[in-house]
Amino acid sequence: MTGSLETERSTERTGKTTEKIAALDIGSNSFHLVVVEGSADGSAKVLEHAKRMVRLGESSLSEGTIPAEAFDRGIAAADELSKVARAHRPDRILAVATSAVREATNGKDFVNAVQRHSDLPITVLDGIEEGRLIYQGARQALSLSGESAVLFDVGGGSTEAILGNRHQALLCSSVKIGVLRLRQHWQRSDPPSQSDTAFMSEWVRTIMRPTIRRFKATGFDVVALTSGTAVQLARLCGEKLPSAAGVNRHRLTLQALRACEHRLSNLTAAERGNVVGLDPARVDTIVPGAVIIRSVLEMTEAREAMVCEAALREGVIADYLAQRFPAADDDPIAAGAGANQNAAQLT
Numbered sequence: 001m002t003g004s005l006e007t008e009r010s011t012e013r014t015g016k017t018t019e020k021i022a023a024l025d026i027g028s029n030s031f032h033l034v035v036v037e038g039s040a041d042g043s044a045k046v047l048e049h050a051k052r053m054v055r056l057g058e059s060s061l062s063e064g065t066i067p068a069e070a071f072d073r074g075i076a077a078a079d080e081l082s083k084v085a086r087a088h089r090p091d092r093i094l095a096v097a098t099s100a101v102r103e104a105t106n107g108k109d110f111v112n113a114v115q116r117h118s119d120l121p122i123t124v125l126d127g128i129e130e131g132r133l134i135y136q137g138a139r140q141a142l143s144l145s146g147e148s149a150v151l152f153d154v155g156g157g158s159t160e161a162i163l164g165n166r167h168q169a170l171l172c173s174s175v176k177i178g179v180l181r182l183r184q185h186w187q188r189s190d191p192p193s194q195s196d197t198a199f200m201s202e203w204v205r206t207i208m209r210p211t212i213r214r215f216k217a218t219g220f221d222v223v224a225l226t227s228g229t230a231v232q233l234a235r236l237c238g239e240k241l242p243s244a245a246g247v248n249r250h251r252l253t254l255q256a257l258r259a260c261e262h263r264l265s266n267l268t269a270a271e272r273g274n275v276v277g278l279d280p281a282r283v284d285t286i287v288p289g290a291v292i293i294r295s296v297l298e299m300t301e302a303r304e305a306m307v308c309e310a311a312l313r314e315g316v317i318a319d320y321l322a323q324r325f326p327a328a329d330d331d332p333i334a335a336g337a338g339a340n341q342n343a344a345q346l347t
Helices: 068-087 099-103 108-117 127-142 179-186 192-217 230-239 254-265 286-300 313-323
Strands: 018-026 029-038 044-053 093-099 124-127 147-155 157-162 170-176 223-228 239-243 248-255 303-308
Touching: 018 068, 018 157, 018 313, 029 108, 029 313, 044 068, 044 313, 068 093, 068 108, 068 313, 093 108, 093 313, 099 108, 099 124, 099 286, 124 286, 127 157, 127 170, 127 223, 127 248, 127 254, 127 303, 127 313, 147 230, 147 286, 157 192, 157 230, 157 254, 157 313, 170 192, 179 192, 179 313, 223 230, 223 286, 230 248, 230 254, 230 286, 230 303, 248 254
Parallel strands: 018 093, 093 124, 147 223, 223 303
Antiparallel strands: 018 029, 029 044, 147 157, 157 170, 239 248, 248 303
């Protein structure tokens, strides 16, 4: 199934006010699972988080096909995570896939193989629907009132850029810039040379310029980030903020990010493995990730950004709850979730 994640609205008055839901995000770099108990008021209690670093897009983003080794890793990870989810006896398991699967010539084969092995149907999201759901997942943590925000989700194969308000996403763009793609195309040495990072930054600027120009013309008040890479950088050099809507948040300044990027880019991948707090699975992609985020902040002229730890999987949950309990809330994105599937696409 490709395109939008659709959920049937309940038409029966069963009196049920809670459901257990599992959401699995099959990303280009990693697979993320969250299992929650969701309520009719739109709230959700997290029961379990799980992650597997799969690198499904390791070669497919440049060569167009998921290689056999990554294909098998993906099937195994999806099967393992589906078992983790089913241990909670959820009412629904919602699985979505992003750029590595949607771009690969054998992406449909991968989806079919996962369904055969794990009885797990997967919705392959287009980039705009992915952006809408990401914003839906992160929106409440942004604590907006009358402001508007731009949110950047830096993944393995793509970056989703969304402009929205407290209610919904308004403009979405999905661009082929991600940590795996950037490393494969532009990082020629280890540690990366100044030329490597300069080329990476210029490529990001070239691809992102039309989107950010449109965002500036529309206007925004807050710059926010999400994704594993952004959270990792915030943990390395950011400042912890109070949580909001049960979501961990951080403050990341451009000055601190530049210093962190400089330090990490002068280390080899092996040396980065000794950096306290850096996930060993990210030692080879953290510098491209820092370059993307630093370039985006410079282009938006933001001195700092809020980093929140809610993204696509939380958005999938919120979207389901909004449609399952359509009268659930007065404000959460649930109110606009089903209706706002036409956020304007930027090209």
